[in-house]
Amino acid sequence: MPYPPELKELIKKVEATRPERVEKKRKGIEVEGLSLEGREDRLKKYHPDYKEDSRREIRVGVSKGYAISPEIVEILEARSRVTPEKINVDKVDHETDVLVIGGGGAGASAALMAAGAGAKVLIATKLRLGDANTMMAEGGIQAASKVETDSPYWHYLDVMGGGHFTNEPELVKTLVNEAPKVLAWLEGMGAMFTKDSDGILRTMHGGGTSRKRMHYAGDITGAEIMRTLRDEVKNHPEKIDVLEFSPAVELLLDDEGKAAGAVLLNLDTEEYVVVKAKAIVMATGGSGRLHIRGFMTTNHYGATGDGLIMAYHAGVPLVFLHSVQYHPTGIVFPEQAEGILITEKFRGAGAHVVNVEGNQFVYEREPRDVEAASIIRECSTDVGMGVPTPNNKVGAWLDSPMLDIVHGPGYVKKEFPGKYILFKRYDIDISKEPMLIYPTLHYQNGGVEYKSDGSTVLEGLFAGGEVTGGVHGENRLMGNSLLDVTVYGRIAGISATEYALGRKDPKGLNLDHVVKYHTELGELGIKTERNAPVILPDYTNPDVKNRQVVVAP
Amino acid sequence: MTTQSIPVDVTDETSQSTEETLIPINVMGRRYMVPDHLTIMTALEYAGYQLTRGCGCRGGVCGACATVFRMPDSYRIEVGLACQTIVKPDMFLAQLPFFPQNKAEYDVEVLEPEQGTLAGLYPEIFKCIGCGTCTRSCPQDIEVMDYMAAAIRGDIARVAELSFDCVMCGLCTARCPAEEAQPLVAILARRLYGRHIAPRAAHLAERVKQIEDGRFDEGIETLMAADLEALKEMYVAREKEPDMPDPDWRPKDKSHL
Numbered sequence: 001m002p003y004p005p006e007l008k009e010l011i012k013k014v015e016a017t018r019p020e021r022v023e024k025k026r027k028g029i030e031v032e033g034l035s036l037e038g039r040e041d042r043l044k045k046y047h048p049d050y051k052e053d054s055r056r057e058i059r060v061g062v063s064k065g066y067a068i069s070p071e072i073v074e075i076l077e078a079r080s081r082v083t084p085e086k087i088n089v090d091k092v093d094h095e096t097d098v099l100v101i102g103g104g105g106a107g108a109s110a111a112l113m114a115a116g117a118g119a120k121v122l123i124a125t126k127l128r129l130g131d132a133n134t135m136m137a138e139g140g141i142q143a144a145s146k147v148e149t150d151s152p153y154w155h156y157l158d159v160m161g162g163g164h165f166t167n168e169p170e171l172v173k174t175l176v177n178e179a180p181k182v183l184a185w186l187e188g189m190g191a192m193f194t195k196d197s198d199g200i201l202r203t204m205h206g207g208g209t210s211r212k213r214m215h216y217a218g219d220i221t222g223a224e225i226m227r228t229l230r231d232e233v234k235n236h237p238e239k240i241d242v243l244e245f246s247p248a249v250e251l252l253l254d255d256e257g258k259a260a261g262a263v264l265l266n267l268d269t270e271e272y273v274v275v276k277a278k279a280i281v282m283a284t285g286g287s288g289r290l291h292i293r294g295f296m297t298t299n300h301y302g303a304t305g306d307g308l309i310m311a312y313h314a315g316v317p318l319v320f321l322h323s324v325q326y327h328p329t330g331i332v333f334p335e336q337a338e339g340i341l342i343t344e345k346f347r348g349a350g351a352h353v354v355n356v357e358g359n360q361f362v363y364e365r366e367p368r369d370v371e372a373a374s375i376i377r378e379c380s381t382d383v384g385m386g387v388p389t390p391n392n393k394v395g396a397w398l399d400s401p402m403l404d405i406v407h408g409p410g411y412v413k414k415e416f417p418g419k420y421i422l423f424k425r426y427d428i429d430i431s432k433e434p435m436l437i438y439p440t441l442h443y444q445n446g447g448v449e450y451k452s453d454g455s456t457v458l459e460g461l462f463a464g465g466e467v468t469g470g471v472h473g474e475n476r477l478m479g480n481s482l483l484d485v486t487v488y489g490r491i492a493g494i495s496a497t498e499y500a501l502g503r504k505d506p507k508g509l510n511l512d513h514v515v516k517y518h519t520e521l522g523e524l525g526i527k528t529e530r531n532a533p534v535i536l537p538d539y540t541n542p543d544v545k546n547r548q549v550v551v552a553p
Numbered sequence: 554m555t556t557q558s559i560p561v562d563v564t565d566e567t568s569q570s571t572e573e574t575l576i577p578i579n580v581m582g583r584r585y586m587v588p589d590h591l592t593i594m595t596a597l598e599y600a601g602y603q604l605t606r607g608c609g610c611r612g613g614v615c616g617a618c619a620t621v622f623r624m625p626d627s628y629r630i631e632v633g634l635a636c637q638t639i640v641k642p643d644m645f646l647a648q649l650p651f652f653p654q655n656k657a658e659y660d661v662e663v664l665e666p667e668q669g670t671l672a673g674l675y676p677e678i679f680k681c682i683g684c685g686t687c688t689r690s691c692p693q694d695i696e697v698m699d700y701m702a703a704a705i706r707g708d709i710a711r712v713a714e715l716s717f718d719c720v721m722c723g724l725c726t727a728r729c730p731a732e733e734a735q736p737l738v739a740i741l742a743r744r745l746y747g748r749h750i751a752p753r754a755a756h757l758a759e760r761v762k763q764i765e766d767g768r769f770d771e772g773i774e775t776l777m778a779a780d781l782e783a784l785k786e787m788y789v790a791r792e793k794e795p796d797m798p799d800p801d802w803r804p805k806d807k808s809h810l
Contacts, residue, residue, distance in 0.1 A: 001590070028795055036785060131609045131617060145757045149794060149802065152764065153772040153809035160776070161788040169777040177769070180760045187754060190661050190744030192713065199752030210791045211804075218717065223614050227721065228747075231740050235658050245605065267605050300615075301608050336592050336639060340612045350796050406797075417718055421693065422613055425637060536605065544601030 001334035002427035004390055007436070010356060014397050014434050017358035022405050025350055033363040039370045040164075046373040046380065048293050048439075049323050060520050061312055068321040068446075071290045072305060076312055078530035079518060082250045082263055082272070084511035089252060092261075092276045092509075096122040096241070097500040098493070099262060099277035101248040101307065104132025105222070105482065106283035106465025108229035109489030110496065114281070115239035117497040122275060123233070123240060124264050126247035126284075126302040126535065130230040133285050133300050133466060134485055137222025138343035138418065140214035141486075142479035143179035145201055150211035152176040159480060162208040162367045163473020166320075171471035174452040175480070178487040183215060186486070191228045193217050204348040206478035207328075208367040214479045219343050219416040222482055246273060247306060247535055251280065251314045251461065255508030259314065259460035263511070265535070276509060278500035279460050281492045282307045283485075286444035286466040289537040292324050295441035296339030306533030307467035311448045313517050316456045320446025320469035325476055328353070328371040330440025332395035334426045339440050342398060342419060344368075344478040349415065350406055352399045353437075355385035369475045372439035379438065387436060397434040404431050443481060445472050454492030460503070462496045464488035576642040593620055593635035593646060607650035613637045616722035619692070622646035632724050634692045652723040654734040659741070666749040668707030675738050678704050680731040687725035687735055693718045697725045697735050704738050710750055712742035772809040 003011065034042060044050050055067040058076055098114040100107045103125030111121045123129065144150040155176040160167055187193060193215050194202045203212040217224035233240055245267040252261035252274070259280045264273040284307030288299025297303075312318060329342040347353070347364040353371075355361050355378050362374035379386030379394045386394035404411050412431035413420050423430045446469030454462040465485040472480060521528070575586040578596060585600040594608060609617025618635035622644045635648060657674035664670055672678055678701060687697035696715055703711035716739035725735045763769070776784065792804045804810075
């Protein structure tokens with residue numbers, strides 16, 4: 001779907017302001033960023049987190065009274081997908097030292113470290129190994145690798161500021177100190193980061209960074225990291241067993257109340273599978289497919305927040321879920337690609353965000369929440385400077401063609417091959433025409449509470465990656481999610497192994513915590529039609545669903 | 554399986570226009586009428602499918618939704634990723650959510666990036682007949698046959714370069730008359746390249762050593778102990794590396810480096 005004539009007409013306005021904007025960029029003249037107070041005001045007025053009805057108190061469980069997105073509250077207040085009395089937990093199908101729940105970046109990192117530390121590992125994953133948000137992360141991974149301009153100290157400061165100083169300091173310290181180590185680990189496994197001929201890693205800015213520390217592999221950094229990790233996991237079949245299409249649906253506890261396994265669901269046969277484990281790593285990732293506040297999402301098909309539910313049923317508190325990350329730049333046209341991520345790397349390279357008149361209205365590298373709120377504001381009726389799309393939406397332009405002028409011809413095609421190909425399929429050449437964007441649901445800032453050694457309050461349960469909350473505070477910076485999944489995936493894998501190898505064989509596996517949770521729901525008078533975890537979103541045509549006949553057995 | 558509808562007013566990538574033109578498509582031989590602007594994936598959902606296999610990132614990078622199709626007026630087999638390909642009237646399609654491939658096991662650190670390394674682990678590469686079906690079957694427009702030729706020559710760097718955009722969907726493998734597993738050869742080459750051929754980042758190794766020596770611990774402890782106002786001040790005052798590339802730029806404040 002190429003741009004229709006009315007949009008082509010509007011693109012002329014972007015072209016008209018481009019020479020002057022490029023000239024300023026060359027001279028280092030930037031639109032001024034918002035002050036800390038300005039940021040706060042912008043967020044309060046325009047960020048979806050602050051809208052009326054965007055938060056509701058959880059009525060049940062250990063974080064009772066905590067107000068978060070209603071879409072998540074609804075599934076926290078749902079009944080378990082498991083009917084405990086129908087599950088025979090005494091018949092164990094798989095037994096392992098470390099059970100890793102989730103086969104994305106965090107899960108694969110955890111599994112590799114656990115296997116390396118001597119554990120027998122089982123990965124249970126909902127779809128295929130590597131089907132995860134990690135695969136879709138485009139822009140890069142932050143690490144203070146440049147010895148003459150940067151250090152973990154400055155990385156720490158950027159992370160804290162980006163998270164509005166709400167982040168857990170201990171978690172941030174570990175993140176920034178481990179960052180270069182993780183990068184070296186990935187380099188050692190052969191991940192093809194973009195480098196100069198002398199081996200110097202190329203880096204660029206991201207929103208909210210003071211130094212260029214975003215490392216990348218073309219514009220498919222996450223895919224490169226994920227396929228490398230996946231390949232390495234599959235190099236160790238004697239140590240790491242992988243169960244695909246087998247999402248976990250509840251944790252199992254032992255007679256001392258420690259985590260001791262999980263109930264999985266075989267998605268092909270729909271039978272349950274009982275796994276006994278001495279330690280568990282929760283690495284289920286995010287929840288974009290819950291479509292918080294009705295937003296389109298950049299997330300993977302399986303991102304339904306299952307880990308939050310399982311951990312919460314077992315008594316692990318949830319933190320920082322009151323803030324949700326909307327990525328400033330999701331595709332809003334062509335509609336077939338709606339919601340798909342346009343990497344922040346475009347803005348990192350200096351691409352301007354402009355309105356229908358071709359004018360800049362925000363510094364292109366504000367922290368994500370501030371950037372998103374600013375785009376929402378510009379497109380709102382308050383300002384009315386958004387670009388109308390043929391499918392009755394509104395967006396702003398991301399001026400990619402200016403990068404070919406600033407950095408030289410061919411830059412866009414070379415540095416953004418993934419996005420170049422994607423738009424080419426719709427007969428749009430993004431090195432010549434700008435992209436039409438609008439904020440899209442991107443990242444679960446919060447999640448289960450954990451410590452910097454990956455442990456949770458539930459003995460035997462460890463966690464890492466997007467399922468957790470705290471390290472990013474209320475807003476994650478670009479390039480810190482690939483970092484989070486690898487840093488904390490590894491740590492969770494190591495800690496889980498230490499715990500597992502020192503633990504006696506768990507006895508008396510049970511689902512009593514689920515029974516208790518159901519009792520609490522009943523006592524509170526919470527009525528629900530729903531079951532959780534959600535497992536997969538359902539985009540089936542509702543007309544068809546209404547006609548689906550249930551045949552009696 | 555029985556999952557529940559998510560009660561929100563979204564239909565994902567299928568946001569409906571007001572006027573819809575319906576066209577016929579044939580899914581594994583069964584005919585459905587679907588809006589003409591949908592991708593194959595969203596058309597399947599429109600037709601009533603709840604996808605489990607054959608659906609992944611929905612953004613064209615994970616390779617879960619390999620699809621083959623034929624148009625009634627052509628003998629050619631066409632391919633695409635279901636999440637990226639718009640439906641065509643009267644197409645006959647089937648998904649290939651899984652195709653068996655036997656992966657070699659190796660330790661990339663001890664492997665040598667030599668001429669015979671790829672062939673040593675995947676000797677079947679010599680069976681390639683150079684027919685080009687793989688290249689025609691690639692939804693990413695990768696020159697698969699060319700990288701297989703490079704693999705046979707032992708040119709690891711060339712394989713890595715040509716195959717970089719591979720999403721490992723397996724369509725080339727499914728259609729290969731020589732029974733190759735091209736994506737596995739390609740990832741081995743990329744890992745060998747990244748590990749042994751690309752120059753190592755000396756600055757990264759140096760930085761890791763500095764961290765292990767505890768060089769930044771004191772500075773970070775100071776930040777952790779600082780009160781909110783002091784931290785905000787330090788944040789606002791931090792020097793920003795300029796946008797335009799300048800390899801000679803150094804911060805004025807060289808503390809904590």
